[in-house]
Amino acid sequence: MNQKRPTWITNLPKRLIERFFTRKNSSLLIWLSAFIGILAGAMSALFDHGIVWVSEQRLHLIASFGDSNIPLWVIAIPVSSLMAGLAFYLTHRFAPEAGGSGIPEIEGAMEGMRPVRWKRVIPVKFFGGLLALGSGMALGREGPSVQLGGNIGRMISDIFKIDKTDAQALLAAGAAGGLAAAFNAPLAGIMFVIEEMRSQFNYSLTSTKSVFMSAVMATIVMRFVADQDAVITVTQYSHPNLLSLWLYLLLGFCFGVIGLFFNKMLLATQDMYLFIHKNKRWRFVAIGLFLGAVFGALSILEPTFAYSGIELIPEIAGGHYFAGGLMVIFLFRTLTTLVSFGSGAPGGVFAPTLALGTLFGMLFGLAGHALFPEIVTEPGRFAIAGMGGLFAASVRAPITGILLVIEMTSNYEMILPLIVTCLGATMVAQTLGGRPIYTQLLERTMRLSMRQKREEQTRKAMQHLDRKQR
Structure with missing residues (x-):
């Protein structure tokens, strides 16, 4: 004879799911941080391999003219010029905040001073970075990895509709994952957020664990893709005098x-x-x-x-x-x-x-x-x-x-x-x-952003006044 199960047993799976996925639940934040770390590690690995591939393709293209009487460095000039010019154009046209390392943008976002337009920044930073670094410019990939990781953190918090405080933790977790993967250095990635972003970071047990989780997962992904050796191979020294x-x-x-x-x-x-x-824009692109x-x-x-x-x-x-x-x-x-x-x-x-x-x-x-x-x-x-x-x-x-x-x-x-x-x-x-x-x-x-806003307001006011006078 079948007996009807009590209501509390029937609703148990639903109640557990609701409890786990409530916005204030720290478990959700930790799991999301792990997911962000995986994505940040994969993005950093793809960015790293992409830079190498673009650089090699550029050198292969230049070397293909080796049989001609034209010096290779002359061939390299238009090739690298077009690459860098395109990187500068993409940055200025679609996401100016993707210029530079991007770390100040992440710090500003954690303070609520800068927007995080991840739909624009992620593709512009990724492809613009590939072109700029692949052209031979004296730039590093680590800052872009931090910004890409932070934007992935904001993307996930937007998708899951995480509240402001927890979204800041996920932003920091993404930045830590990006740096940890770029340098194959999980402790440095964790400490960078805690030390460099100390005035913006919300120190709590959950947010700190989120940063740890993201950095660890990003490093694991990076080591699966690359290897577990140190990034730089140098002499191993003993204790100094x-x-x-x-x-x-x-x-x-x-x-x-x-x-x-x-x-x-x-x-x-x-x-x-x-x-x-x-x-x-075109002066900026000309510089590129x-x-x-x-x-x-x-x-x-x-x-x-x-x-x-x-x-x-x-x-x-x-x-x-x-x-x-x-x-x-x-x-x-x-x-x-x-x-x-x-x-x-x-x-x-x-x-x-x-x-x-x-x-x-x-x-x-x-x-x-x-x-x-x-x-x-x-x-x-x-x-x-x-x-x-x-x-x-x-x-x-x-x-x-x-x-x-x-x-x-x-x-x-x-x-x-x-x-x-x-x-x-x-x-x-x-x-x-x-x-x-x-x-x-x-x-x-x-300061520049405030000045541009004032200039824009002044321009609009002058246009409005000119229309009234007409």
Whole structure:
């Protein structure tokens, strides 16, 4: 004889589903963060492989003219020029906020100051980034990966109609996943959000777990697609001589000064470009065409001055350059980094900054070896410490810099000199009045946005007055 089941048993599955998928349920946020991490990792892997593919296709196209009497660098000029020009056009026409690294946009969105138009930003940042980086410009893919990850986080929160507080957590989770996948460094991705976005991030147990989950899942996806090796293959160093730690502190002090001037030059370069193009589309695109031509030629004639610089780090740390060559590369790469990033091209400054830090660190190590050979036996140690030094001084995120270098190079026994260098750089930069570069870039963006709104309002008012007078 069949008995009718009690009502509470019949409604149990429905009640469990409603309870699980309620907006305030932390379990939903964690599961969504895992999904965002998977998407951010897949997007970062696709972006990474896409850059390599576009770069290879460009070089194959240039090499196909090798039998002619025309030099290859001449062929590279129109090819790279068209690629960069198209990247600049896509950015200015469809999503101006996709220009640059995109990290200030994510920070502004977390504060509620900037909109997140993910339907526009994701395709523009992805394809614009492929073209800009593939053309040979001195830009990194890590900043774009952060912005792409953050926009994926906002996309998911919009689809699931997540409330404002939880949407901010998913935005941060996506950004952490993007950085973790780009550098194959989950701890650095987590710490970047907690440390760099400390004024915007809503510190709660659930939001912190969301960031952790996204970074872990993104890294797992990236390692499935690529491999589990460190991003940069360099010598594995043992613990340094304790008597040499004061030299690492001095190196940090030097980076504090360099980082301060680097940030000022970066902002000045952006102002210079704004003065030239005045936010007019075809002037902006013309700048892209010109830069593409320059970096197209450089990528053939002198590749050490082009590209992101990540592929240069093992050669620098391995001692393949003399002091004179290191100084020349450092100066020229500083110039190409400023010219590339300041232009507003869709690319980041993470990797170029790490390369510059490695260059100066190796220079410092060679000088230390010449002056104190008994305690500085391996100058390459200072190259590793230098990777995090300039980053810490410019971004003012020393813990992120320390973790980033350790995870990227697997030099875990270099943690003490890295801490000394990064903290020294941060202390000097702060003492001299330096401010985090992404904070300054966000403030600059907001000022320009307000000025454009005022100019637009003035223009409309003048048009209205002119119509009335007629």
